[in-house]
Amino acid sequence: MNILETKDLKVYFHQKHQTVKALDGVDVFLRKGITTALAGESGCGKTTLAKTILGFHSPCSGKIYFQKEDITVKKNERLIRKNIQIVFQNPFLSLDPRYTIFSSLYETLNVFKRRSKKEAENFIAQALEEVELNRGVFFRYPHQLSGGQTQRVCIARSLIMRAPLIIFDEPTSSLDITTASKIIKLLSRLQQDKGITFLFISHNLKLIRKISQVSFIMYHGKIFEYGPTDLVYNNPLHPYTKLLKEASFLRLKSFQDSDIPQYGCPFLPRCSHRRQDCGREVIRNEVESGHFVFCNLYNKNS
Amino acid sequence: MKSRLGNSVLVVLGVLYLLVMFAPFFSPYSYDQDDVLNSYSPPTKIHFLNIREQQVGLFIYGHSFEVDDYYRRIYSEDKTKIYPINFFVKGFKYKVLGLLETDRHLFGVREGKVFLLGADLKGRDIFSRVLYGGRISLSIGLIGATISFVIGLLVGGASGYFGGKVDNLLMRLCEMVMMVPSFYLMLALRASFPPNLSSAQVYFLIVVILSFIGWASTARIIRGMAISLRENDYIYAAKACGLGHFKIIVRHILPHTLSYAVVAIVLSIPAYILGEAALSLLGLGIQEPQASWGNLLSGAMGIVNIRLYPWILTPGLFILVTVICFNVLGETLRDKLDPKRKIM
Amino acid sequence: MRKVVYIIMANILEVKNLSVTYTGVKEVRALRGVNLSVRKGEILGVVGESGSGKSTLAFSIINLLPQGSKKEGEILFKNQNIMSLSENQLEDLRGRQISLVFQYPGATFNPVLSIGYQFHEMLKEKGGIKSRANRRKIIADSFEKVRLSDCQRMINSYPHQLSGGQLQRVSIAMAISRNPDILIADEPTSSLDVTIESQIVNLFKELSDDYNITIIFITHNLDLVRVLCDRAVVLYQGKVREINSSKELFSSPKDSYTVDLIESFKELES
Numbered sequence: 060m061n062i063l064e065t066k067d068l069k070v071y072f073h074q075k076h077q078t079v080k081a082l083d084g085v086d087v088f089l090r091k092g093i094t095t096a097l098a099g100e101s102g103c104g105k106t107t108l109a110k111t112i113l114g115f116h117s118p119c120s121g122k123i124y125f126q127k128e129d130i131t132v133k134k135n136e137r138l139i140r141k142n143i144q145i146v147f148q149n150p151f152l153s154l155d156p157r158y159t160i161f162s163s164l165y166e167t168l169n170v171f172k173r174r175s176k177k178e179a180e181n182f183i184a185q186a187l188e189e190v191e192l193n194r195g196v197f198f199r200y201p202h203q204l205s206g207g208q209t210q211r212v213c214i215a216r217s218l219i220m221r222a223p224l225i226i227f228d229e230p231t232s233s234l235d236i237t238t239a240s241k242i243i244k245l246l247s248r249l250q251q252d253k254g255i256t257f258l259f260i261s262h263n264l265k266l267i268r269k270i271s272q273v274s275f276i277m278y279h280g281k282i283f284e285y286g287p288t289d290l291v292y293n294n295p296l297h298p299y300t301k302l303l304k305e306a307s308f309l310r311l312k313s314f315q316d317s318d319i320p321q322y323g324c325p326f327l328p329r330c331s332h333r334r335q336d337c338g339r340e341v342i343r344n345e346v347e348s349g350h351f352v353f354c355n356l357y358n359k360n361s
Numbered sequence: 362m363k364s365r366l367g368n369s370v371l372v373v374l375g376v377l378y379l380l381v382m383f384a385p386f387f388s389p390y391s392y393d394q395d396d397v398l399n400s401y402s403p404p405t406k407i408h409f410l411n412i413r414e415q416q417v418g419l420f421i422y423g424h425s426f427e428v429d430d431y432y433r434r435i436y437s438e439d440k441t442k443i444y445p446i447n448f449f450v451k452g453f454k455y456k457v458l459g460l461l462e463t464d465r466h467l468f469g470v471r472e473g474k475v476f477l478l479g480a481d482l483k484g485r486d487i488f489s490r491v492l493y494g495g496r497i498s499l500s501i502g503l504i505g506a507t508i509s510f511v512i513g514l515l516v517g518g519a520s521g522y523f524g525g526k527v528d529n530l531l532m533r534l535c536e537m538v539m540m541v542p543s544f545y546l547m548l549a550l551r552a553s554f555p556p557n558l559s560s561a562q563v564y565f566l567i568v569v570i571l572s573f574i575g576w577a578s579t580a581r582i583i584r585g586m587a588i589s590l591r592e593n594d595y596i597y598a599a600k601a602c603g604l605g606h607f608k609i610i611v612r613h614i615l616p617h618t619l620s621y622a623v624v625a626i627v628l629s630i631p632a633y634i635l636g637e638a639a640l641s642l643l644g645l646g647i648q649e650p651q652a653s654w655g656n657l658l659s660g661a662m663g664i665v666n667i668r669l670y671p672w673i674l675t676p677g678l679f680i681l682v683t684v685i686c687f688n689v690l691g692e693t694l695r696d697k698l699d700p701k702r703k704i705m
Numbered sequence: 706m707r708k709v710v711y712i713i714m715a716n717i718l719e720v721k722n723l724s725v726t727y728t729g730v731k732e733v734r735a736l737r738g739v740n741l742s743v744r745k746g747e748i749l750g751v752v753g754e755s756g757s758g759k760s761t762l763a764f765s766i767i768n769l770l771p772q773g774s775k776k777e778g779e780i781l782f783k784n785q786n787i788m789s790l791s792e793n794q795l796e797d798l799r800g801r802q803i804s805l806v807f808q809y810p811g812a813t814f815n816p817v818l819s820i821g822y823q824f825h826e827m828l829k830e831k832g833g834i835k836s837r838a839n840r841r842k843i844i845a846d847s848f849e850k851v852r853l854s855d856c857q858r859m860i861n862s863y864p865h866q867l868s869g870g871q872l873q874r875v876s877i878a879m880a881i882s883r884n885p886d887i888l889i890a891d892e893p894t895s896s897l898d899v900t901i902e903s904q905i906v907n908l909f910k911e912l913s914d915d916y917n918i919t920i921i922f923i924t925h926n927l928d929l930v931r932v933l934c935d936r937a938v939v940l941y942q943g944k945v946r947e948i949n950s951s952k953e954l955f956s957s958p959k960d961s962y963t964v965d966l967i968e969s970f971k972e973l974e975s
Contacts, residue, residue: 100898113601140603153594155613166612170603206755213598220602235754235925240969262899265974302900309932311903 061124062091062224062256063112063143068121070104070111070280081107082118083280089224094250094257096271096288098264098303104280105260109226112258114139125224141171144217148229150209154201160212161197167216186215190245207238214245218253226258231266243270264307268292276300279325286350296352298330324354332356367693370686377683381495385455388489389469393650394453396474399484401670402426402436405476411443419446423473433669444473479672481660485650491676494652499683501568501637502630509572510626513579514618518610520580521587532584535577543574547636551645560651567646571636575629582625586618620698628691631684638680654680717886717919718743718766723778725761725770725943735761737943738778743887748913748920750934750951752927752966758943759923763891766921767799783886800831804880808892810872814864820875821860824882832883847878850916851908870901874908881918888912889921894929906933927970931955939963 070082081104089095097105110116112123114136123130130139147153154163164183168174174182184194190211201209210230217225227246231239247270250257261267267274268288275285276297284297295301305311319325323338330337336355344357380387405421423442426434450469456462469475477488520531538546550570558566590596591614599609634654640646641655642662649656657676661667667674725736735758743749753759764770766780768787780787782803790798799805807813814823821844828840848856851874864872873893880888890909894902906929912918922934930937930951937954939947939962947960958964 100900110597113597115597115600137603140601143601145598145601147594147598149594153598155595155599157616158612166599166604167602216598216602236927236973237754237966237969240972243973264899269973306900306903309903309906309928311900312907313904 060091061088062126063089063258064124065108065112066122066124068108068111068123069119070107070116071119080280081116082111084121085277085280085282087275087282087285089256089258090273091223091256092254093273094246094259094271096259096261096267096274097277098261098267098274099277100262100303102279103277105262105277106228107280108277109145109228109258109260112139112226113143113145141220142222143224143226144220144222145226145228146210146213146217146230149233150206150213151201153213154209156201159198159200160204164212164216164219168219171220182219183215186219187212189218189249190215205238206234207241210234210238210242211245214242214249218249218255222255224256224258226260228260229262230259232261232263246270264292264303276303279319281325282353283326284350284352284354286347290347290350294347294350296346296350296357297326297354298332298356299326302329364693364697366689367697370689370693373682374686374690377495377679377686378499381492381499383457384489384492384496385453386457386465387467388486388492389452389466389475390486390489391453391455392485392490392493392652394485394489395650396480396484399474399476399480400482401434401673402474402476402480402484403670404479404672405474406438407446407475411440414443416443416445420444421446421470421473421475442473444470444475446470446475478675479670481657481673487657487673487675490652490657491654491679494647494654494657494676495679497564497647497651497653498634498637498655498680501564501571502633502683502687505568505571505575505633505636506626506630508568509575509629510579510622512572512576514583514615514622515610516576517580517583518587518615518618521584522591522606522610522614524588524591528584532581535580538574538577539581543636544639546574547571547640548643548645551640556645560648563647567637567640570640571633574636575632579622579625579629582621583615583618586621587614590614590617624691624695624698627687627694630687634680634683634687715745716742717745717783719779719781720762720766721779721781723762723765723776723780725758725765725777726775727771728773728775735774735943736765739940739943739945741938741945741948743919743921744936745886746913746917746919747935748909748922748933750930750937751921751923751940752925752930752937753940754925756942757940759925759940760891761943762940763805763889763921763923766887766889767803767805768795769799796831800827800885801883802885803887803889804883804885806873806877806880806888806890806893809896810869810876811864813876814872816864819861819863820867824860824875824879827879828882843882844878847882848875850881850912851875851878853878868901869897870904873897873901873905877905877908877912881912881916884916885918887919887921889923891923892925893922895924895926902929909933927955927966928974939966 065085065087068082068085072079072081085108087097097108099105107116111118114130118131125138125142128135128138161183164186165176165179168179168182187193187196192208192211192215196204196208196212204212231242234242243266246257249255259267259271271288273285274288274291276283276291276299278299284291284295284300291300295304302311318328320327324330324341327333327337334355341353341355342358343351343353344359345351346357402424408420408422410417420443422438422440423444424436425439426436429435446468447470448468449465450471451464452466452469454462454464476486478491479487481487516531520528547570550573554566596609596613599613637646637653638655638658641653642659644659647653647656654676661673661677719742720739723736723739724734727733727735739762751759751762761770765776766787770776776788782798787798814820824844825840828834828843834840834843844860845856848859853859853871853874859875867875894905897905909920909922910933913920922929924930934951937949937951938945939960941962947954947958947963949959954963955967958967
């Protein structure tokens with residue numbers, strides 16, 4: 060069952076001279092109770108998608124359904140707030156530096172239901188326990204904690220409202236490697252214990268393989284490939300996915316810089332397999348069961 | 362060096378505020394106690410020793426005047442009359458901070474008159490009037506600046522945080538306020554109210570007028586800061602948690618502009634003091650016999666008065682010192698709070 | 706005392722018992738008695754978590770530490786103690802013999818001047834190359850070395866018109882334009898995308914292979930060390946925990962901290 064679905068989601072930003080198509084017809088779905096990954100380079104629209112799901116950007120067209128309920132309409136904002144949480148890349152930027160950990164979490168806890176400080180204390184202690192922190196951090200400020208601890212606090216904040224869907228926007232890329240690996244372990248454990256749905260955004264294919272069951276590959280506002288992570292990682296179909304995998308093994312050497320074409324496949328200028336029909340509309344092809352790719356190389360009738 | 366200057370300025374301001382807060386205690390006479398016999402009496406000389414009369418300790422001589430050919434009074438000391446200056450003497454009755462009734466004053470004379478800074482046309486003690494006037498001038502600065510900053514912070518915060526139409530609307534409003542030269546706006550606003558109001562009403566009116574003029578520039582700067590602050594992840598996190606807009610602005614945006622705001626408040630106080638002085642000088646502010654530094658100076662209009670009775674300019678000296686002090690204090694605070702000068 | 710005998714290979718840089726303390730509101734001991742040597746032509750990786758003193762090491766080698774920091778020990782570059790050099794000699798040393806590539810390519814350029822202007826200015830003022838034709842030739846050469854094809858367009862463009870990868874390549878081009886002996890790269894890829902990171906890393910490898918530049922590569926990413934570096938120094942809280950060839954570092958780490966580090970790396974990667 061899909062907990063969240065987007066249908067032909069388009070988010071355009073209008074700047075002075077041009078229109079940036081941050082999301083250009085994105086269809087993604089999140090299966091309940093598993094981790095879905097969203098991978099791509101910076102500027103591909105990963106974070107825009109996350110922020111659109113949370114209602115921070117309003118789409119020009121398209122719909123987002125959370126458990127069959129359209130959440131792009133204004134009246135369902137409460138539904139988003141109660142059910143979808145987010146953890147950002149840099150933990151120090153995502154906690155207000157002027158408040159202690161306790162008051163940050165207490166504020167969150169108090170949004171939908173007022174609780175006395177005494178009552179909240181147990182809730183908060185429990186949430187911190189889930190991320191392997193103790194009451195010692197209650198009255199610390201974010202800058203007094205390490206990056207890993209602060210990120211744990213952010214995770215605790217997303218857990219505290221018992222939201223069924225949590226979005227992680229590159230939660231480990233600003234952390235040291237030892238800390239990152241601990242956070243990844245923690246996330247896997249939380250996922251198993253609680254059965255929450257995770258949307259994990261990252262640019263690191265290796266990391267995605269570790270943590271997710273379904274992956275989406277994204278490039279310049281478009282989904283290029285999706286399917287079970289094993290299939291996507293071990294048998295990448297789209298030339299871009301192949302390039303990402305090469306890069307994650309640091310084997311990518313040649314430089315290509317170019318502009319994005321207006322029509323057809325946005326990857327065209329960087330693609331080494333380009334053909335005549337790549338300038339036309341790209342269609343979806345199912346290559347293996349459940350493994351889809353948006354590339355004309357895999358058209359069956361050509 | 363800089364911080365020592367800041368500290369001494371703080372001391373000066375502290376003394377000034379203390380003086381005006383306990384104005385009745387420090388002043389020997391009430392602000393409206395007039396005495397026709399002492400019109401434009403010069404500052405009284407204070408003596409310590411008179412060998413002939415075997416008088417030791419602070420005392421003053423009595424004084425009398427003669428009228429010269431132009432019907433001007435020429436005051437002279439009468440060395441036969443000696444009035445010792447006493448401390449904690451009984452005088453007119455007053456309430457300390459509006460609570461405790463007493464009639465003790467720091468100093469005074471039982472007979473004769475002591476004018477530390479001279480007397481004005483009606484023979485009122487300028488020193489006492491300066492202290493009483495300071496109550497209005499100094500408090501208008503603080504209250505006006507605070508009110509206009511609360512408005513500025515809220516408007517600027519909302520404008521920057523929401524952006525779009527709200528921002529457009531509020532900023533155009535700001536520009537409209539800023540477009541009109543502030544002095545004319547002040548006069549126009551004052552003119553739209555009846556001239557014969559009670560002194561409390563006038564006081565309230567001046568505060569409102571001055572804050573109305575002051576908020577716009579603050580709002581614009583706070584807006585700029587709010588725009589950069591709203592892109593922080595913790596704002597998005599707060600939104601994601603379902604926190605209301607007003608709470609986000611008050612709890613997560615405005616506190617980060619506080620160090621700027623404090624500095625700007627202090628630096629803007631002189632403008633309020635000068636604004637009140639300007640209004641009162643023109644007779645549109647605090648009315649006689651109530652004193653304010655501005656309307657005290659209105660007695661000093663005209664070159665003849667200044668030439669003949671220079672002591673009536675002393676309220677101006679107080680304004681000068683206060684304005685300089687607030688400016689230096691603001692500069693020092695800015696250096697302390699914002700060493701990189703990121704904002705201003 | 707155990708004496709370690711290395712294979713004969715000239716040391717180009719030696720750091721002896723280097724300690725750096727930042728004085729300020731709070732004293733921070735960034736480096737505590739660091740000993741290491743850099744051999745000619747190798748790529749030496751300096752690995753550590755944030756706050757381990759990696760960047761401090763880089764800045765002390767070119768003597769660019771902030772004012773009010775205390776330095777002890779010796780840094781020998783070609784048997785000459787850098788710490789005893791005068792400011793003029795240091796100016797000459799930086800850029801011509803030791804040059805630096807920073808983490809954020811966007812922040813290393815002045816945004817209001819064109820790339821070409823900044824490159825020319827650097828060569829003229831610091832390099833003392835007066836002839837414009839000579840400078841042009843050097844610029845074209847260095848752009849070729851970093852695989853920037855469209856030299857003329859690069860020269861005429863402003864920093865914001867280029868992508869992060871292009872900018873980083875321009876800054877590498879500037880760093881190697883005067884044929885330095887040592888190139889210090891301070892996390893040159895950590896602000897870039899995965900695809901660009903891979904490209905830049907391979908560029909460093911080619912530079913080292915083709916032009917025999919000695920590279921000190923500072924990073925927190927062990928993957929880069931494995932692919933790029935010949936030897937690696939592991940720093941932790943200002944101390945050297947292990948110096949090893951990068952192969953052995955991954956196959957048989959000796960120090961307990963390194964073991965932890967490698968383990969968590971392998972956990973994430975495989």
